[in-house]
Every structure is written in structure tokens, then in C-alpha cells.
Amino acid sequence: MIQKEKMVKLAVNGGISFGAKLNANQLAMITKYMNDNDELELTTFQQLYIEVPESKVEKVKEKFEEVGLSCYPVGNFVKSLRTCNFCKGSTEEGMPVAIELNKRIAGKPTPFTLRPAYTGCPIGCGEPLVNDIGVMKVRDGYNLYVGGKAKGMDAQVGTLLMEQLIPEKLYEVIEKVIDIYAEHGKKREPFFKFIHRFGLENLKQQIAG
Structure with a gap:
């Protein structure tokens, strides 16, 4: 009896740009590896x-990356950054910051799937307030929210953790938040539950320390 080869699930997108889009070359490359x-x-x-x-x-990842597709692990990891459409422009809405943030955090292992989101203005098309970690660009700074939840009867808006952060401070704080969650979160504990149990003030103290 021939043993069937194990299949691995990959999460794929077109990277961070003006909207969640795929071009013809990217679609053709994806279908090349489908029956x-x-x-x-x-x-x-x-x-x-x-x-x-x-x-x-590894070969599929390499080929996908050649046409501009980004690949991420599936499971208990930090998801790739959900973003808005940057409708006012790359510079004004901070696309380079979103790209750098995604590069730093996407794919990090966590106790449970962690969903970060980014939006370039207070309209909030990227829905940062109802995701685990949310970033909103407001004027020349970046506001950081934690503990949002989009689904269920206990859906809730995230809490403002820090505001008007410069990019380097934003990266530093978010990476610390993820590290704290990875260290102190229980197995399969959703991030919003972790925030309630761990405490917002405790989180702030750990970040400052």
C-alpha cells in the first residue's frame, strides 16, 4: 500500500500594498500547485x-515569493497584518511602517492564533479596534490598542494601550507585548482572555521593565 504524502497548509497573500489584491501572475502561480x-x-x-x-x-514558498506572494505558517502564530487600503497614499497612511511591522511579527509562535490589524487613519478600515492588536495612525503618530474581539456575543473593542508612538517605539512595544503573551499565556488562551487575566496595568509594567 502506497502511503499518501502529508499535506501542509500555507497561508498566502499578496503582501501589504494598496488593498488585498492578487495579480494574474500570482494567481497563475498558485493554480500551478493545485489539482x-x-x-x-x-x-x-x-x-x-x-x-x-x-x-x-520550500520549493513552493520560493516560487511564490518570486512573484511577490508572501507565505505564512497556519496555526498558533501571529497572523500577517490585516491592513486598510491606504486610500490616501503610501506615505500619508504609513505603508512603510505597516510593512516593517508585518516583517517583524508575522509568523511568531503564540499560545493561540493572534490577529494584528493596521489602519492608516481614524476611519479604521483595517478594523484595528476589534482585533487582538490594533494600530491606528493618527496625525503623525501611531495609537496602539490591545484586546479587541470581533466575534461572538462577547465581542468587544480593544483598549488604548499607548498613543502617538513613533515607528521604532511602536515596533518595540508590540514585539514586547507578543513576547509577554508567548511567555505568560496559557496554551490555546485567546489574547483577549489573556489581557483580562494578566491585567492591563501588569502588561504596562512588564513593557516598561
Whole structure:
């Protein structure tokens, strides 16, 4: 009996740009590694899930990256940054900051899937207030929210943790928040529950320390 090769699920998107878009070359590359009856799963976090044989994972990642596709692990990791459409422009709405933040945090292991979101203005198209970690650009600074929850009857808006951060401070604080969650969070403990249990003031003290 021939043993069927293990399949590995990859999360794929077109990176951070003007909206969640894929071009024809990227779509063609994705379908190259699909069989006729295979399906793509479109998530609410601007990602596509595709399953590939375990032996081909690295090759597929390499080929995807050649056409500008970004690949991320699926499971208990920091998701790629959900963003707005940067409708007022790359510089004005801080696209370089969003790209750098995503590069630093996406794919980090966490006790449970962690969903960060970014928006370039207070309109909030990237929905930062209802995700685990949310960043909102306000004038020349960046406001940071934690503990939002979009689903369920206990849905809630995140709490403002810090405001008017410069980019380097924003990266530093978010990386510390994720590290604290990774160290002190219980297995499969959602981030909003961790915030309630750990305490906002305790979190602030740990960040400052």
C-alpha cells in the first residue's frame, strides 16, 4: 500500500500594498500547485489557504515569493497584518511602517492564533479596534490598542494601550507585548482572555521593565 504524502497548509497573500489584491501572475502561480479538484480557502484575514505536499513546501514558498506572494505558517502564530487600503497614499497612511511591522511579527509562535490589524487613519478600515492588536495612525503618530474581539456575543473593542508612538517605539512595544503573551499565556488562551487575566496595568509594567 502506497502511503499518501502529508499535506501542509500555507497561508498566502499578496503582501501589504494598496488593498488585498492578487495579480494574474500570482494567481497563475498558485493554480500551478493545485489539482483540478483542489480548493482555496479565503479567510477573513486577507489570506488564502493552500495545501501542498510536505516535500514541496520550500520549493513552493520560493516560487511564490518570486512573484511577490508572501507565505505564512497556519496555526498558533501571529497572523500577517490585516491592513486598510491606504486610500490616501503610501506615505500619508504609513505603508512603510505597516510593512516593517508585518516583517517583524508575522509568523511568531503564540499560545493561540493572534490577529494584528493596521489602519492608516481614524476611519479604521483595517478594523484595528476589534482585533487582538490594533494600530491606528493618527496625525503623525501611531495609537496602539490591545484586546479587541470581533466575534461572538462577547465581542468587544480593544483598549488604548499607548498613543502617538513613533515607528521604532511602536515596533518595540508590540514585539514586547507578543513576547509577554508567548511567555505568560496559557496554551490555546485567546489574547483577549489573556489581557483580562494578566491585567492591563501588569502588561504596562512588564513593557516598561
